[in-house]
Amino acid sequence: RSRLLWVLGRSARPMRVQELAEAVGLHPNTARQHLDQLVEAGLAVRDSAPPHGKGRPALRYAAEPGSDEQDLVAYKTLARVLADQLRRSPDGIREALTAGERWGRALAHEETDSAPTTDAMDRLVELLDEAGFAPEAPAIEGQPIQLSHCPFGTLTRDPGNVICKVHLGLMRGILRELDAPFDAISLEPFVEPALCLAHLRRRSVADPEIALP
Numbered sequence: 152r153s154r155l156l157w158v159l160g161r162s163a164r165p166m167r168v169q170e171l172a173e174a175v176g177l178h179p180n181t182a183r184q185h186l187d188q189l190v191e192a193g194l195a196v197r198d199s200a201p202p203h204g205k206g207r208p209a210l211r212y213a214a215e216p217g218s219d220e221q222d223l224v225a226y227k228t229l230a231r232v233l234a235d236q237l238r239r240s241p242d243g244i245r246e247a248l249t250a251g252e253r254w255g256r257a258l259a260h261e262e263t264d265s266a267p268t269t270d271a272m273d274r275l276v277e278l279l280d281e282a283g284f285a286p287e288a289p290a291i292e293g294q295p296i297q298l299s300h301c302p303f304g305t306l307t308r309d310p311g312n313v314i315c316k317v318h319l320g321l322m323r324g325i326l327r328e329l330d331a332p333f334d335a336i337s338l339e340p341f342v343e344p345a346l347c348l349a350h351l352r353r354r355s356v357a358d359p360e361i362a363l364p
Contacts, residue, residue, distance in 0.1 A: 152185045156194055156214060165198065165211035181281065184258060186212050227306075234306055237313040247313040251320020252327070258282070259328035271331035278325055284318075286349075295339070295348040315340045315347075322349055 154175040159166065166174075172182035189195035194215050199208040237243040258278050272288060276296065279286040283302030289295060306314050315338050322335035332354055339348040 152189055155182065155185055156189060159189075159195060159212060159214035162213070165200075165213040167200065167209050167211055171212065177281070181278075183210075184260060188257065230303070230306055234313050243313055244316050247316035248320040248323070251317035251322075252324035253320075254317070255321040255324020255326075256328040257324075258321075259325040271326060271329045271333070274329060275322065275325050275331070279322070282321070295350045298347040298349060299345055301347065312340060319349075326351075 155171055158171060158174045168179050168183050168186065171186065172179040175182065177185070186195060186197070190197050190212070196213050196215055198211055198213075200211050201208065237247050240246060255278075258281075259274065276286050276288045279296070279298070283300060284298045285300035287297040287299065289297075301318075303314050319335055319338040322338075326334055333351050334354055335349055336352045337350045339350065342348055
């Protein structure tokens with residue numbers, strides 16, 4: 152989303168999804184998801200291009216004036232304050248999981264049809280990579296996904312691990328939106344200085360939803 156906003160902020164005209172996707176190296180469906188989230192956050196605006204021939208007019212996006220005036224220190228501070236509030240909440244872990252699942256469902260919204268295990272795994276790894284986790288898919292079914300980068304850095308090294316619970320919810324949301332035949336059951340943080348392990352488990356008819364910890 153930062154890259155899309157950077158491109159929009161330097162464009163003298165509204166841009167279509169296809170050209171934005173090409174500019175940042177994303178699939179158009181994925182780019183559209185991120186662009187719509189920028190619109191919802193008030194960082195971009197969306198309209199329709201003038202009609203040209205038959206068919207529905209293409210959507211165009213532009214940066215909201217002032218949206219490039221982002222203070223990264225302020226955003227990190229805000230994230231830390233919100234994480235601290237979750238840690239202090241009596242039901243903070245569940246709230247973190249719920250927030251992460253909502254995030255994951257939004258990312259995977261374009262892939263709502265049931266998919267074979269391999270397709271769902273590929274899509275999960277693709278979305279985790281786009282979110283900055285540098286994932287490595289398991290070579291053998293049953294092995295964990297290796298995550299070699301955390302986009303939230305030092306925020307994850309907290310006693311309550313609420314950020315890790317958000318990330319676990321993210322994976323659950325993606326898989327459930329894809330109607331995958333497996334679910335994310337746990338996230339093992341920092342088994343090595345730059346390595347976390349995401350553990351998955353196949354669903355069964357008797358256990359369609361993995362219980363929250």
